[in-house]
Amino acid sequence: MQAEPAPGELDGETALEALRQGGKPALARALGAIEARADAPETAALLDAALAGQRAHVIGLTGPPGVGKSTLTDALIREFRRRGAHIGVIAVDPSSRRSGGALLGDRTRIAREPGDGAVFMRSMAARDRLGGLAALTFPSVVLMGALMDIVLVETVGVGQSETDVDGVVDTVVFCAQPGSGDALQYMKAGVMEIPDIVLVTKADLGALAVRTVSDMRGALSLSAPQARGTSGASRSVRPPPVLCCSASTGEGLESVVTALLEEEASTALGLLERRRDQARAWTRAAMGLEFGRYGAERLACAESGGGDSQPFAAQAAEAAAMRQALDSVLRDA
Numbered sequence: 305m306q307a308e309p310a311p312g313e314l315d316g317e318t319a320l321e322a323l324r325q326g327g328k329p330a331l332a333r334a335l336g337a338i339e340a341r342a343d344a345p346e347t348a349a350l351l352d353a354a355l356a357g358q359r360a361h362v363i364g365l366t367g368p369p370g371v372g373k374s375t376l377t378d379a380l381i382r383e384f385r386r387r388g389a390h391i392g393v394i395a396v397d398p399s400s401r402r403s404g405g406a407l408l409g410d411r412t413r414i415a416r417e418p419g420d421g422a423v424f425m426r427s428m429a430a431r432d433r434l435g436g437l438a439a440l441t442f443p444s445v446v447l448m449g450a451l452m453d454i455v456l457v458e459t460v461g462v463g464q465s466e467t468d469v470d471g472v473v474d475t476v477v478f479c480a481q482p483g484s485g486d487a488l489q490y491m492k493a494g495v496m497e498i499p500d501i502v503l504v505t506k507a508d509l510g511a512l513a514v515r516t517v518s519d520m521r522g523a524l525s526l527s528a529p530q531a532r533g534t535s536g537a538s539r540s541v542r543p544p545p546v547l548c549c550s551a552s553t554g555e556g557l558e559s560v561v562t563a564l565l566e567e568e569a570s571t572a573l574g575l576l577e578r579r580r581d582q583a584r585a586w587t588r589a590a591m592g593l594e595f596g597r598y599g600a601e602r603l604a605c606a607e608s609g610g611g612d613s614q615p616f617a618a619q620a621a622e623a624a625a626m627r628q629a630l631d632s633v634l635r636d637a
Contacts, residue, residue: 316353354450361568364469366459367479372505379551392448392455393425442586470498475567477501482512507550520546
């Protein structure tokens with residue numbers, strides 16, 4: 305194994321090639337660098353090179369808490385490894401209110417062999433994000449996507465409106481639990497607008513799972529198919545297939561993997577455009593987050609000077625000052 309050169313000495317392409325040669329330890333260090341300082345010039349160069357060299361099929365698994373996403377992730381790792389794929393996993397966990405770190409209870413359901421160099425897992429804390437993902441999910445997906453064949457993104461348990469995963473992955477799998485609601489509940493869920501595949505978990509529950517499949521298909525048939533995703537031209541407008549499987553017994557898993565491979569093939573033509581859309585959307589969100597943080601810091605300073613007695617005036621004044629400063633910078637650029 306080659307010694308890994310210092311990241312600061314490399315351009316993006318060279319750094320990416322060194323990362324490919326460095327294996328799992330090098331990938332872990334690179335992801336740590338993204339978390340520590342994503343805007344470092346060498347990190348940005350590496351991520352740009354990785355974005356240009358994407359090769360993985362990125363699959364998002366989303367759905368409510370308790371639906372079995374972690375158990376399903378474990379089963380899919382096993383199925384894809386049987387096919388010789390190299391797999392990256394990003395698992396977004398709920399955050400500890402005390403430490404801000406990830407609560408890793410769900411990882412106990414993913415029992416992979418640590419010595420398997422073809423499987424890499426990374427847990428992330430959602431922290432203050434409400435869309436089911438962590439702030440660094442997208443750059444981490446980009447980096448893994450240049451190194452792996454399959455990248456699985458497991459969201460934190462989501463409700464009816466969390467759809468951030470659609471802006472990160474190539475294929476969205478929405479997981480539904482048997483007996484979790486009638487067709488009306490599925491129709492009003494905003495998250496039902498984004499899946500490429502709908503998967504009813506826990507098929508071993510028998511008739512209850514069959515009834516849920518029927519409910520899902522009925523709900524989807526009541527609304528006209530729409531173009532999904534950040535780019536309407538890059539996603540199919542057909543209704544998503546509704547499948548049923550049991551991750552614990554293996555029932556239906558072969559059909560799920562086949563559907564995922566078919567989805568990958570069917571979206572290949574529009575994938576470059578979709579990923580460009582995702583990158584642009586992430587850039588806008590990241591800039592909004594950064595300037596929002598800066599604005600919050602300025603507002604805190606104003607409040608410490610007595611501005612907390614007039615919070616609306618303080619916010620308006622600080623926002624105007626930031627706009628004026630930014631306009632000045634843009635004029636001089």
